[in-house]
Structure formats: C-alpha cells, structure tokens
Amino acid sequence: MVTTGIAHRLLDRDAERRVFDRLVEVVRGGRSSVLVVRGEPGIGKTALLDYVVDAAAGFRVARAEGVESEG
Ligand SMILES: Nc1ncnc2c1ncn2[C@@H]1O[C@H](COP(=O)(O)OP(=O)(O)O)[C@@H](O)[C@H]1O
Numbered sequence: 001m002v003t004t005g006i007a008h009r010l011l012d013r014d015a016e017r018r019v020f021d022r023l024v025e026v027v028r029g030g031r032s033s034v035l036v037v038r039g040e041p042g043i044g045k046t047a048l049l050d051y052v053v054d055a056a057a058g059f060r061v062a063r064a065e066g067v068e069s070e071g
C-alpha cells in the first residue's frame with residue numbers, strides 16, 4: 001500500500017485503493033491490465049487516478065483527457 005503523496009489526502013477509499021494497489025502489482029509482475037473508473041462528476045475519479053499514478057512510481061504514465069463535444 002502506498003502511504004505517501006495523495007494517499008494521505010484520500011478519505012474513505014480503502015477498497016478502491018486495494019484494487020489499484022493490486023493492479024499496479026499485476027503490472028509490475030509483467031502482465032497488462034485494464035481498469036475502468038466510472039462515476040458522476042466530482043465523485044473522486046481524478047483523485048483516485050492521482051493515487052494510482054503515485055502508486056505506479058517507476059512507470060511511465062500517459063494521461064489523456066476526453067471532452068464531450070455535443071451534449
Ligand atoms: N476520497 C477523497 N478524499 C478527499 N477528497 C477527495 C476524495 N475524492 C475526491 N476528493 C476531492 O473532491 C474533489 C472532486 O474530486 P475529483 O477527483 O476531481 O472528481 P472527478 O474526477 O470524479 O470529477 C477534488 O477536490 C478532490 O481532491
């Protein structure tokens with residue numbers, strides 16, 4: 001479990017953190033993995049992604065952002 005950076009600021013996300021920690025472990029073991037993070041605006045998706053970026057120390061991280069062009 002990561003205990004530095006954003007982890008200190010993330011409240012009430014133990015289950016999600018375990019999922020992300022496991023994902024990083026799997027990838028460190030040489031396997032690829034995909035996880036979709038879904039939820040309403042403001043629910044904390046970006047905060048969780050910041051957590052996994054911290055947890056992925058040593059990896060190259062690519063981030064992209066999608067914009068809804070027509071509502
Ligand atoms: N688990 C959490 N603990 C504390 N603050 C959080 C948590 N999740 C989100 N936040 C804060 O709530 C706000 C919205 O979160 P954010 O990750 O941007 O949501 P989303 O990406 O789903 O729209 C941000 O200021 C973020 O830092």
Ligand SMILES: [Mg+2]
Nearest residue numbers: 042045046047
């Ligand atoms: Mg976001």
